[in-house]
Amino acid sequence: MPTFDMDPYDGDENNYMPQEDDWDRDMLLDPAWEKQQRKTFTAWCNSHLRKAGTQIENIEEDFRDGLKLMLLLEVISGERLAKPERGKMRVHKISNVNKALHYITSKGVKLVSIGAEEIVDGNAKMTLGMIWTIILRFAIQDISVEETSAKEGLLLWCQRKTAPYKNVNIQNFHISWKDGLGFCALIHRHRPELIDYGKLRKDDPMTNLNTAFDVAEKYLDIPKMLDAEDIVSTLRPDEKAIMTYVSCYYHAFSGKQKAETAANRICKVLAVNQENEQLMEDYEKLASDLLEWIRRTIPWLENRAPENTMQAMQQKLEDFRDYRRQHKPPKVQEKCQLEINFNTLQTKLRLSNRPAFMPSEGKMVSDVSNAWGGLEGAEKGYEEWLLNEIRRLERLDHLAEKFRQKAAIHETWTEGKEVMLQARDFETASLSEIKALLKKHEAFESDLAAHQDRVEQIAAIAQELNELDYYDSPSVNARCQNICDQWDALGALTQKRSEALQRTEKLLETIDQLYLEFAKRAAPFNNWMEGAMEDLQDTFIVHTIEEIQGLSTAHEQFKATLPDADKERGAILGIHNEIAKIVATYHVNMAGTNPYTTINPQDINAKWDKVRQLVPQRDQALIEEHARQQNNERLRRQFANQANVIGPWIQTKMEEIGRISIEMHGTLEDQLTHLRQYEKNIVNYKPKIDQLEETHQLIQEHIRVGWEQLLTTIARTINEIENQILTRDAKGISQDQMNEFRASFNHFDRDHSGTLGAEEFKACLISLGFDIANDAQGEAEFSRIMSIVDPNRVGVVTFQAFIDFMSRETADTDTADQVMASFKVLAGDKNYILADELRRELPPDQAEYCIARMAPYAGPDAIPGALDYMSFSTALYGESDL
Numbered sequence: 001m002p003t004f005d006m007d008p009y010d011g012d013e014n015n016y017m018p019q020e021d022d023w024d025r026d027m028l029l030d031p032a033w034e035k036q037q038r039k040t041f042t043a044w045c046n047s048h049l050r051k052a053g054t055q056i057e058n059i060e061e062d063f064r065d066g067l068k069l070m071l072l073l074e075v076i077s078g079e080r081l082a083k084p085e086r087g088k089m090r091v092h093k094i095s096n097v098n099k100a101l102h103y104i105t106s107k108g109v110k111l112v113s114i115g116a117e118e119i120v121d122g123n124a125k126m127t128l129g130m131i132w133t134i135i136l137r138f139a140i141q142d143i144s145v146e147e148t149s150a151k152e153g154l155l156l157w158c159q160r161k162t163a164p165y166k167n168v169n170i171q172n173f174h175i176s177w178k179d180g181l182g183f184c185a186l187i188h189r190h191r192p193e194l195i196d197y198g199k200l201r202k203d204d205p206m207t208n209l210n211t212a213f214d215v216a217e218k219y220l221d222i223p224k225m226l227d228a229e230d231i232v233s234t235l236r237p238d239e240k241a242i243m244t245y246v247s248c249y250y251h252a253f254s255g256k257q258k259a260e261t262a263a264n265r266i267c268k269v270l271a272v273n274q275e276n277e278q279l280m281e282d283y284e285k286l287a288s289d290l291l292e293w294i295r296r297t298i299p300w301l302e303n304r305a306p307e308n309t310m311q312a313m314q315q316k317l318e319d320f321r322d323y324r325r326q327h328k329p330p331k332v333q334e335k336c337q338l339e340i341n342f343n344t345l346q347t348k349l350r351l352s353n354r355p356a357f358m359p360s361e362g363k364m365v366s367d368v369s370n371a372w373g374g375l376e377g378a379e380k381g382y383e384e385w386l387l388n389e390i391r392r393l394e395r396l397d398h399l400a401e402k403f404r405q406k407a408a409i410h411e412t413w414t415e416g417k418e419v420m421l422q423a424r425d426f427e428t429a430s431l432s433e434i435k436a437l438l439k440k441h442e443a444f445e446s447d448l449a450a451h452q453d454r455v456e457q458i459a460a461i462a463q464e465l466n467e468l469d470y471y472d473s474p475s476v477n478a479r480c481q482n483i484c485d486q487w488d489a490l491g492a493l494t495q496k497r498s499e500a501l502q503r504t505e506k507l508l509e510t511i512d513q514l515y516l517e518f519a520k521r522a523a524p525f526n527n528w529m530e531g532a533m534e535d536l537q538d539t540f541i542v543h544t545i546e547e548i549q550g551l552s553t554a555h556e557q558f559k560a561t562l563p564d565a566d567k568e569r570g571a572i573l574g575i576h577n578e579i580a581k582i583v584a585t586y587h588v589n590m591a592g593t594n595p596y597t598t599i600n601p602q603d604i605n606a607k608w609d610k611v612r613q614l615v616p617q618r619d620q621a622l623i624e625e626h627a628r629q630q631n632n633e634r635l636r637r638q639f640a641n642q643a644n645v646i647g648p649w650i651q652t653k654m655e656e657i658g659r660i661s662i663e664m665h666g667t668l669e670d671q672l673t674h675l676r677q678y679e680k681n682i683v684n685y686k687p688k689i690d691q692l693e694e695t696h697q698l699i700q701e702h703i704r705v706g707w708e709q710l711l712t713t714i715a716r717t718i719n720e721i722e723n724q725i726l727t728r729d730a731k732g733i734s735q736d737q738m739n740e741f742r743a744s745f746n747h748f749d750r751d752h753s754g755t756l757g758a759e760e761f762k763a764c765l766i767s768l769g770f771d772i773a774n775d776a777q778g779e780a781e782f783s784r785i786m787s788i789v790d791p792n793r794v795g796v797v798t799f800q801a802f803i804d805f806m807s808r809e810t811a812d813t814d815t816a817d818q819v820m821a822s823f824k825v826l827a828g829d830k831n832y833i834l835a836d837e838l839r840r841e842l843p844p845d846q847a848e849y850c851i852a853r854m855a856p857y858a859g860p861d862a863i864p865g866a867l868d869y870m871s872f873s874t875a876l877y878g879e880s881d882l
Contacts, residue, residue, distance in 0.1 A: 032230065032233075032234045032238070033238035033240075033241075034124070035230065036226065036230055036234070036237065037128050037132070037238055038059055038124075038128070039226065039227065039230075039241070040226060040240075040241035040244050041059055041131045041135070041244065042056060042057075042059045043225035044131075044135060044139075044223075044225060044244050044248075045059070045131065047222075047223050047248075048072055048076050049068065049071065051075050051832070052075050054068065054071070056068060059124075059131065060122045060124040060128075061122055063097075063127060064119065064120050064121075064122055065088075065120075066084065066085075066093055066094075066095070066097040066098075066100055066116075066119070066120075067084055067096060069097060069119075070084050070096060070099060070100050072134070073104070073134070076139075077138065081099060081100070081103055084096045093120045094116045097116035097119045097120055101116060101130075104130075104134065104137065107137055109136075109137050111133060113126075114129060114130055132244075136150070139247045140154060143157070143254075145157045145160070151173075154247060154250055155170070155173070157250055157254065158182065158246060161185070161186055161190075162182055162189070164189075165185040167179075167181055167202045168181045168182050168185045172239070173239045173242040173243045174236050174237050174238070174239045174242060175237070177237065177242050178205060178237060179202050179205045179208060180200075180205045180206075180209035180211070180212055181200060181208055183213070183216070183249075184197060184200055184208055184211060184212045186246075187215055187216065187220070187249075189253075190252075191220070194215050194219050195215060206228050206229075206232055209228035213226065213228065216248075216252075221252070221834075222245075222249065225241065225248070226241060226242070226245055272348075275348075276345065276348060276352070276354065276357075279344070279345045279348070280357055280359075282341065283338065283345060283357075283359060286337070286341065287338060287359060287363040287368055288363065290334050290371075291362070291363065291367070291371055293331060294371045294372065294374070294375045295371075297327075297375060298374060298375055298378045301379050302378045309471075313389055314390065316386055317390065320382060320383060320386060329708070332708050332711075332712070335368060335372060335712075336711070336716065338365065338368060339365055339716065339719075340715065340716070340719040342359075343720070343723055344723060344726075345357050347726055347800065347804065348726075350727075350804045351726075351727065351804075356791040356792075358791075358792075366792075366794075392468060394541055395468065395541070396470045398539060398541055399461055399464060399465055399468075399470075400476070401539070402538070403458065403461040403462060403476060403480075405534070406454060406461070406534075407479055407480075407483060409530070409534065410451065410454050410455065410458060410483060414486055414487075414490065417444075420444075421444075421490065421494055421496075421497050422493060422497075425437065434501070436515070436596065437501055438501040438502070439515070440519070440596040441494075441497055442596075443519040443520060443596045445498065446520065446524070447523045448491070448494060450523065450524060451527075455483065455484070455487050458480060459480055459483075459484065462477060462479075514575060514578055515594045515597075516596055517575055518572065518575040518576055518594060518596070518597070519594060519596035519597035519599070521568070521571065521575065522572050522597055522599040523599060525569065525572055525604065526599050526603065526604065528565070529604070529607040529610075529611055530607070532614075533607065533610055533611055535558070536614035536615065536617070537614060540625070542629065543629075544629065545629045545630060547629075548622065548625050548626045548629050551622060552622050555618055555619070559615060562615075572601075572604060573604070576600075579594075642688075646688060646689065653678065654713055656678070657675070657678060657713055657714055657717050668721055668724050668725045668738065669725065671721050672721045672725065675714065675717055675718045676718065678714055679714045679715070679718065682711065682714060720799070720800055724799075724803060727800070727803055727804055728803075733803070741802065741803050741806055742799070745764065747764075748761070748763055748767075754798070755796040755797060755798055755799075756796065756802070757795070761786075761789070761797045761802075764802075765782075765785070768806075785805065788805055789804070789805045
């Protein structure tokens with residue numbers, strides 16, 4: 001087995017401590033020193049081993065298998081040693097001790113005459129010598145005060161700190177500490193609240209030593225390594241034990257100023273983290289609110305349940321217009337702001353070397369865009385459906401009113417007809433009366449046939465109302481069915497009476513042909529007049545000039561038939577006059593009435609006068625409707641002219657904004673100023689959009705959408721320029737470098753889309769000197785770069801991501817190392833920070849934030865109340881950086 005020379009330096013210029021006296025000879029000469037070293041070295045080892053959850057009881061026995069020795073070296077160095085042997089045999093123990101000794105020598109230490117066998121055999125002298133060498137290397141070597149180091153540096157530090165105290169004169173590491181005032185002075189100098197130094201007496205060393213040892217253990221986390229009785233009763237205390245114990249004071253106090261600096265640095269880092277987390281919370285809330293609004297709005301827009309009344313449908317249309325004017329525009333702004341916040345947050349995270357922000361599942365910008373697309377899809381056909389439904393209800397109301405009018409006229413005409421047809425008057429009538437009844441019945445049959453068209457029209461209107469899903473169809477159907485049933489009954493009764501009269505006709509021969517002729521001609525003419533009055537009073541609904549012109553043409557054709565109708569009226573009245581002349585001439589007893597019809601000349605004249613009155617009224621209504629349709633046509637042409645101006649204007653502005661974001665004219669600030677002026681001009685154009693909406697509310701969709709897209713484009717482009725300025729200033733990029741980046745990006749952006757595909761981006765990198773070969777290694781490197789510039793795997797690279805990557809390649813990467821170094825200074829040789837220490841060094845809000853961030857990452861073996869290095873690193877950089 002190898003034997004090591006125990007020499008605390010290797011002879012080069014980096015010696016950390018002069019050669020000590022022959023320590024093993026001194027220890028043999030004075031057993032008290034050996035006792036002190038055992039206690040001190042054991043306590044020192046346990047102060048480090050407890051971080052790993054273990055300790056030693058007997059220094060020469062517990063290190064014999066080499067396991068705790070290797071663990072001690074790992075704890076105090078923070079490095080991982082070779083894997084130890086777990087066997088119980090001597091050869092395994094020697095192998096473990098050799099690994100520890102090899103590690104010590106790798107740190108520039110020569111171990112004179114120390115071999116693994118002596119340690120395994122429990123040689124106390126060799127074991128103490130080895131531990132002392134470890135203490136020198138890891139606890140004392142790095143002490144430096146004014147160009148003096150190690151022992152001399154530690155002594156100078158003690159002298160400087162205790163200089164102001166009377167009765168304290170530190171000249172060495174043995175008798176200068178026997179009265180205990182030196183230990184108390186060191187504590188009082190740094191923590192005056194812990195010791196009332198004025199009450200201490202030089203002649204009471206036991207009290208002084210015990211006070212110092214108790215206070216150091218309780219408040220400074222320095223374990224008791226010495227016994228007051230041993231120091232007082234020994235003529236010359238062991239120098240190595242005193243030096244070991246005093247070095248703990250140095251490490252506890254000397255780093256205070258560095259710890260404050262480290263704490264400030266940590267405060268800044270934590271403040272940035274808090275700000276970024278607040279931005280993340282704001283994004284999550286804004287995305288949640290916007291998605292919730294979309295989720296609530298889409299079912300409303302997809303609801304196609306029609307209303308029964310025109311008033312209810314008009315209210316639906318007004319509600320939709322309120323949504324378009326008042327509710328949707330703020331949400332468009334929120335969507336734009338959400339994208340801006342997301343891009344700004346990602347830029348800040350890149351500048352802080354933090355992982356990219358990944359929103360919660362379902363709250364990505366793409367998720368919001370998809371949901372917005374669904375909203376607009378639902379909105380697209382809603383207004384058209386509303387207008388079609390309103391037109392349907394208008395037609396239904398018109399048809400329903402027409403049905404009621406025709407049904408009322410028909411029901412009035414049929415009133416009493418069944419009673420008349422069922423009458424048995426012919427049974428007692430004279431021949432002339434019989435003939436009169438027969439002729440009257442023939443006239444009724446003619447009248448009945450004339451009403452056949454009206455009944456068919458009533459049935460057709462009812463059928464159309466059913467097909468258009470009229471809400472009051474049951475009552476219409478019931479009324480129509482009553483009319484049809486009554487019509488069938490009238491037909492049957494008419495046929496029955498006709499047969500009865502024909503059987504009696506052979507008995508009755510005399511008949512008044514004139515009355516019959518009058519009845520035959522008066523009934524159709526009367527029906528024609530009733531139909532004419534009905535048509536002249538019929539309401540009409542038109543939407544175009546062509547429709548009103550068609551009605552006017554039909555009305556002119558009707559007026560052309562009036563002269564012939566007037567001739568027919570004169571002929572009918574002439575028949576009546578002839579009847580009167582015959583009655584007067586021959587004194588015929590006709591009871592003053594026409595037995596064949598109820599129509600009389602007064603009725604004909606009254607209805608004819610009514611027809612002549614209704615004709616000019618119909619003329620005036622058609623003229624007014626024609627004027628209204630001409631005015632509507634003028635408004636439609638005016639709207640088209642305005643829309644044809646505003647639409648191309650919006651498209652032109654969109655193209656100009658795109659060119660500004662791609663071309664390189666002036667600095668980023670010049671581009672930003674130019675864009676802000678564009679934004680101001682666009683906003684000032686808003687009154688023309690409002691004027692267009694006032695011209696016609698129902699055909700504003702594509703102009704409003706174009707206006708919203710223009711506002712979104714100018715806001716997004718301004719945000720991109722601002723992020724480029726933020727990146728340029730944070731990374732120290734010159735304007736020439738920014739122009740060079742833009743020129744390279746534009747060169748490979750063939751389609752001027754503002755983004756680069758994967759292959760375009762790869763070609764751009766190669767042109768800039770990146771070594772990306774067409775092999776497995778080159779593909780792996782390119783995949784790594786794409787994960788940085790395209791963390792969401794969209795497949796394209798934006799210019800902002802491109803300049804972030806280029807600036808990141810040249811940025812100073814020492815920030816994280818500095819923060820971690822500050823952590824080590826703050827932790828000292830413990831390699832961890834107690835929560836109470838963190839609260840004492842940091843402001844309260846920062847300390848509590850740091851503790852809360854690190855707590856979830858602490859391992860199962862963490863010391864209660866302690867935050868270790870690994871937890872801090874995880875909390876600061878994220879789990880992916882470890």
